[in-house]
Structures are given as C-alpha cells and as structure tokens.
Amino acid sequence: MARLTDNARAVLARRYLLRDDAGAVLEEPEGLWRRVATALAAAEEPGERSRWAERFEARMAGLELLPNSPTLMNAGRAGGQLAACFVLPVDDDLASIFDALKWAALIHQSGGGTGFSFSRLRPKGDLVRTTHGVASGPVSFIRVFDAATETIKQGGVRRGANMAVLGVEHPDVLEFVDAKRGPGLENFNISVAASDAFMRAAQRGEPFALRHPRSGAPAVEVSARELLDRIAGAAWASGEPGLVFLDRVEAANPTPDLARFEAVNPCGEQPLLPFEACTLGSINLGRFARGGAVDWDGLAACVRDGVRLLDDVLTVNVWPLPQIAAVSARNRKIGLGVMGWADLLVQLGVAYDAPAALALADELMGFVQREAHAASEALAAERGPFPGFATSALARAGGRPRRNATVTTIAPTGTLSVIAGCSSGVEPLFAVAYVRHALGGVSLEEEHPELLGRLRALGAEAALPRLLANGRARGVPGVPEEIQRVFATAHDVAPEVHVRMQAAFQRHVDNGVSKTINLPREATVESVRRAYELAFELGCKGITVYRDGTREGQVLTHGVAA
Ligand code: ADP
Incomplete structure (x- = not known):
C-alpha cells in the first residue's frame, strides 16, 4: 500500500470514510479501498469476484488508479450513486x-x-x-x-x-x-x-x-x-x-x-447528451516511471484495469432517474484519464514547457487511448457492445464493437490528486509550495517533497526561504539551473504552451480535457483572445483561462503563508 499524505488523510476523513449515524468515522482508508473494490467487483461473474476485487483494491491502495469521488464516497452504500x-x-x-x-x-x-x-x-x-x-x-x-x-x-x-x-x-x-x-x-x-x-x-x-x-x-x-x-x-x-x-x-x-x-459537465471536460451521465477515473502517471523512463507495460496493464473498473461502476451504479438510467445503459460512457502528468515529467527530467514534453504528451496519451480502446473492445467481446453501438458513428465508420461509446476523458482531479498526493490532471505544478484554501476554511500547506530533497542534495538550501516565499523555483537566485528548468510551475509556463499541451492531449481523448490556461496578472484582454483563437485552431473542444489573482478566495495561492 502506498503511503497517504497527511492532506490525503484529512480529505478522506472529512468526506470519504464511512460514518455511523452519530457521525463517528467507521473505516480506515484501507477499509475504503476494500469497500469500493468489493462493491465494483459485484459486476463480475461470481467465481471471479474476489480476484477482481483484489486487483481493484491493489490499484487504489497503490494510488495508481482512482475512480471519481462519488464512487469512492458511495460504493457499497445503500442507494450508491457513483457517477460524477x-x-x-x-x-x-x-x-x-x-x-x-x-x-x-x-x-x-x-x-x-x-x-x-x-x-x-x-x-x-x-x-x-x-x-x-x-x-x-x-x-x-x-x-x-x-x-x-x-x-x-x-x-x-x-x-x-x-x-x-x-x-x-x-x-x-x-x-x-x-x-x-x-x-x-x-x-x-x-x-x-x-x-x-x-x-x-x-x-x-x-x-x-x-x-x-x-x-x-x-x-x-x-x-x-x-x-x-x-x-x-x-x-x-x-x-x-x-x-x-x-x-x-x-x-x-x-x-x-x-x-x-x-x-x-461542471468542469467542462465531459460533453453529454440530455439525461446522460459519465463515470470518470484517473491513472496516476507519477507511479509509472521506472529508472527515468515511462513503464509502458505497467501503464498498459493499469489502463486495462481502469476500463474494466469503470465499466463495472456502470453496472452496479444506482442511477438517480429512470431517464438517466436508460441513456447510460444504452451508451455506457466512461472517461478514463490521467493525473500526475507534471510529476511524471519531473521524474523524467523534462520541463513542462519544453518541446519534448509536448511530444511525450502526444505519445503517452496516444498510447493510453489505444490501450483503452483495445480494452473496451475486449470487454465488448466478453460482455457485448454498448446497446447503441449498431447505430453509432463508430459502427458506421466500420470500427470494431466497443463496450463503451466513449472511453477517455481528462478530469481536473481536484480531490483525487490530493488523495493520491500527485499533481492534478495534466496541469503543470501549480507552485512548488502553496497554501490550499479548501475544505470549508481549512488551509493546507503543501511543498514539493522531491524539490526540497534535490535542493539539499545539491547543497543549495540557502535558496529555500526565497523559493518558499515565491512558490516557484524559476528566477530564484541560488537555485541550480537544472532545477529551475524542470520544476516549471503554472505561471512559468507561457499561455501558448498551456494551450498546446491541452491540444496535444485532446488529440487522443474521446471526450474533453480539463485544463486551465493560466495567465499572469499583467496579461491583456488581447492575449486572452489570442489564446481562444489558438485553442480553436489547434482542435481543442473548449478553453478556460484564469488570470492570476482575479478571483477572491481562489483555491490555490502562491507561496506558503509565513
Ligand atoms: P474529483 O477529483 O473529486 O473526483 P474532479 O475535480 O476531477 O473530481 O471533477 C470531475 C467532475 O466531478 C467535475 O467536472 C464535475 O462534473 C464533478 N464535480 C466536481 N466537484 C464537484 C462538486 N463539488 N459537486 C458536484 N460535482 C462535482
């Protein structure tokens, strides 16, 4: 089992762990993984259930793969509604x-x-x-x-x-x-x-x-x-x-x-038909680096388990309305995506805003998409295609039957990334140190653990106070150049590169990509319009911009509070 951060434990205890009628917490995180895995594996053949439950549990406990929040909260409970x-x-x-x-x-x-x-x-x-x-x-x-x-x-x-x-x-x-x-x-x-x-x-x-x-x-x-x-x-x-x-x-x-x-849907990554629902899940990419390279075989196996787990969510879900149950049963849409992209890049020594990062985004998401489609095709062979397949655009184009009308989505992973202790979605590191204002007024201080270790190893600790105050490595005197390059934060990355990264992932995603195009405080309205035009030109399905400091009580702010 992977180690949970203190923040992860706090988030789980607040909203995810089962409680009794008096509000006392009834389970440990270990119990949560088991409860969810067992509830989802009920969709499997009786003789196979314990095997799949163990596999799903290991994926979640290892923080390699997490289903969206409602699944973690509600699976195994009466009336469990599991879609986000x-x-x-x-x-x-x-x-x-x-x-x-x-x-x-x-x-x-x-x-x-x-x-x-x-x-x-x-x-x-x-x-x-x-x-x-x-x-x-x-x-x-x-x-x-x-x-x-x-x-x-x-x-x-x-x-x-x-x-x-x-x-x-x-x-x-x-x-x-x-x-x-x-x-x-x-x-x-x-x-x-x-x-x-x-x-x-x-x-x-x-x-x-x-x-x-x-x-x-x-x-x-x-x-x-x-x-x-x-x-x-x-x-x-x-x-x-x-x-x-x-x-x-x-x-x-x-x-x-x-x-x-x-x-x-609310964060924009999931287009849906009237009365349609979608279940999301995210793979933590930071867990799939081995010796400075991507562990492709390990990643492929996790994608296969992810598609199966999400298809099982559809089977055991208790839908809130008959109309939604009908559309969801017909199309069986799932959205498997990734988080921890920035963590993976740090481990590979690639800067988020380097051309190599855009190329790797294309390669990696292309790989995930192919494996995910293949897994959905294998499930169709085993369990039958989604009922709407025969009249679908996929069938008209001569595609092989799939179990799910869509298979991939990149979610924001606002809470999942806290639980997994990873960078969110396909975003750059927001900051190398920051205060998170969330969870009903609780502020959480977070620092990038890897960064501090590397600074110490290079004997550059003197730069630490400045770095913590700024929340970023770039531009801080005394921070070695290599560290400045690799630890790129959201505001170090040019708006155009944000858009290009979104577009690179979108090319290999059935649904949409959640991405914030961060702009510096001094950005102009003109630069917002240019970002729109670039997103449109590059094939994005939408765009959300955010200029630093424009919203009161923004969820993340730079720098750790003194
Ligand atoms: P999580 O990390 O909690 O699983 P995400 O941040 O990835 O969730 O968001 C995925 C989707 O979940 C959103 O686009 C939205 O549809 C839904 N969602 C997110 N936050 C909320 C919320 N507070 N209430 C209801 N739905 C939410």
Whole structure:
C-alpha cells in the first residue's frame, strides 16, 4: 500500500470514510479501498469476484488508479450513486425548468455535478402567452438554480457544482457573458457555446446574427469580433465564461442518432447528451516511471484495469432517474484519464514547457487511448457492445464493437490528486509550495517533497526561504539551473504552451480535457483572445483561462503563508 499524505488523510476523513449515524468515522482508508473494490467487483461473474476485487483494491491502495469521488464516497452504500457528471435538458417552459432543478438537487445530494444548456429559453422581454406577461430570460433562471444549490448545499456529500451553457447566438448572450463579473452564481461555472461560424466570423471581422431561440429569426446583428472581445474581457476580469466549441464537440458525437450535444459537465471536460451521465477515473502517471523512463507495460496493464473498473461502476451504479438510467445503459460512457502528468515529467527530467514534453504528451496519451480502446473492445467481446453501438458513428465508420461509446476523458482531479498526493490532471505544478484554501476554511500547506530533497542534495538550501516565499523555483537566485528548468510551475509556463499541451492531449481523448490556461496578472484582454483563437485552431473542444489573482478566495495561492 502506498503511503497517504497527511492532506490525503484529512480529505478522506472529512468526506470519504464511512460514518455511523452519530457521525463517528467507521473505516480506515484501507477499509475504503476494500469497500469500493468489493462493491465494483459485484459486476463480475461470481467465481471471479474476489480476484477482481483484489486487483481493484491493489490499484487504489497503490494510488495508481482512482475512480471519481462519488464512487469512492458511495460504493457499497445503500442507494450508491457513483457517477460524477450529468447533463439535464431545460426546455422553454416552467415545468421543464423546475423538473431540471429538482433532478439537479437529487444529483447534488449524491455528489454528482450537473450541466445544463439554457439556450432554448426565450430571451428576456419576450412574451409569455399563457399569462400575457414578459419573460425574464435564461440568466434569471440560472440565478434561481444557483440559489437552490446554495440552499441545499449542507445536506449533500459535497457542495453542488453546476455548468450553465448558453449559445453565442442567444439574444441574451451579453447579459450571460457578464453574469459572473459581480457577486452571485458561486455554484455555477458558465460557458458560451461558440459555433464554428461565430469563431470564423470573429476572425474575419464579419457581422454575426443573434437569433430568437424558438423561431430562429434574427433578432439583432452584432460584430462577432466585438462579441468575442467582450467574452475575453469578462474572462480576463473573472475567469469566466469559458468557451465550448460545440460544433467540434458534436463532430465527435459517437451517437448522433440518439441526440445532439448541447452542454457539458461542471468542469467542462465531459460533453453529454440530455439525461446522460459519465463515470470518470484517473491513472496516476507519477507511479509509472521506472529508472527515468515511462513503464509502458505497467501503464498498459493499469489502463486495462481502469476500463474494466469503470465499466463495472456502470453496472452496479444506482442511477438517480429512470431517464438517466436508460441513456447510460444504452451508451455506457466512461472517461478514463490521467493525473500526475507534471510529476511524471519531473521524474523524467523534462520541463513542462519544453518541446519534448509536448511530444511525450502526444505519445503517452496516444498510447493510453489505444490501450483503452483495445480494452473496451475486449470487454465488448466478453460482455457485448454498448446497446447503441449498431447505430453509432463508430459502427458506421466500420470500427470494431466497443463496450463503451466513449472511453477517455481528462478530469481536473481536484480531490483525487490530493488523495493520491500527485499533481492534478495534466496541469503543470501549480507552485512548488502553496497554501490550499479548501475544505470549508481549512488551509493546507503543501511543498514539493522531491524539490526540497534535490535542493539539499545539491547543497543549495540557502535558496529555500526565497523559493518558499515565491512558490516557484524559476528566477530564484541560488537555485541550480537544472532545477529551475524542470520544476516549471503554472505561471512559468507561457499561455501558448498551456494551450498546446491541452491540444496535444485532446488529440487522443474521446471526450474533453480539463485544463486551465493560466495567465499572469499583467496579461491583456488581447492575449486572452489570442489564446481562444489558438485553442480553436489547434482542435481543442473548449478553453478556460484564469488570470492570476482575479478571483477572491481562489483555491490555490502562491507561496506558503509565513
Ligand atoms: P474529483 O477529483 O473529486 O473526483 P474532479 O475535480 O476531477 O473530481 O471533477 C470531475 C467532475 O466531478 C467535475 O467536472 C464535475 O462534473 C464533478 N464535480 C466536481 N466537484 C464537484 C462538486 N463539488 N459537486 C458536484 N460535482 C462535482
């Protein structure tokens, strides 16, 4: 069993370990791995269950592979809902709007996050025929959803997370773009769904028509360039909205015969059809370095176990709604991804912002994707393909049957990376030392253990206080050059390299890639727009930027507190 950090133990004790009715913790982390493994292996043939339970337990206890938080929290418990990501449809009528709100509350209670498109709602000021009143528009309803999430927050296993998507052609798009400049919408991430036509019009400086969502009639014409700048300006100021390139997302829809994509999950990495859910899991890449090289065989074996484990999650999951159960049973989407990418690079001695890192991202994720698809094909041979396969885009393209309509996603791994004690997702090290403000006001100090050891070995400890204060190695006098190079932090990496890294992983992922494009505090609105254009050009499915210091109470801040 791999050693858990103190932070990992604190996080597990707070939210993940089973408790009795009085709130006393009932299990140790060892018990958690066993509970989850045993619950998932119930999907296996009776004679095989103990074998698979042992294998899954070893993967989790070794911190090599972790399923998403709801699986760790709820597997083996009554009514165990195990998936992290959901999308619910919102139609242009009150009953539909409040059905979605009710369902979202139930999903939040189980630890899942919900995404919605509000693009079908009539714009503000439009007529409401039944009451002869005037519609209040999508943003007003998003605020209702936010207030409801705020109110029920204490009851669930963790605070609810939502994503609101609005099409760039919606007449209320400007109100939406600026919705997070002020206070409010704390429980929402927001993203503008930017069509290819819009992005091209912005590039060419052409006009763009906002359209009434019901009639499709043009409401008003705007400058696409100005609108994109307005989006960039809001993201510059507050980190939101993000952009989702929805046409591109739709082009990769494996089951267009069932429905079109209109929204993504809260952190944006998982496009889903209405009433669809997805279960995520992440491989800790830092565990697959041996003697300064990638342990490809070890990684391949872990990918195979990961695909099987996530397919088992689908089988034993208790879905929160019959509609969701139906779509999920038909498509069986899973999203296996990676975390600890920056840790792996440190072990290989490759700087995150070196061309070799981009090349390795392509090679490594291409490998994971091939192995994951092969594993899903093997499962299809054993258990049958996903029921929607026959009419899927995959079948039409002559592909081999798979067990799962999608197999790979790169999640943010916000909590999983703390549990595994690794760098999150495919992000660079955020800092070599930082304070994490999370978990209801608790602050955790974290330092990169490897870095301190290396500094000591090189006799460069004198640089330590400065390095800790700065939170980064680069630019600190007395830190050996090799260490400055390899320990690249999020703010050492140029925005363009962030985008290129996202694009390199996206090329080999069925779903999306969670990635924050970090910008220095002094970055301009213009540089945000350039990042958008590069992300679009390189084939990313969306983009989220974050300029340092723009959000109060941001989760991570540089440097360890004095
Ligand atoms: P974790 O590390 O806890 O497994 P991630 O940070 O990888 O989770 O997020 C994966 C997905 O889980 C998100 O995109 C979102 O759909 C869902 N999610 C994350 N945080 C929350 C939350 N607080 N409440 C509900 N869902 C969440």
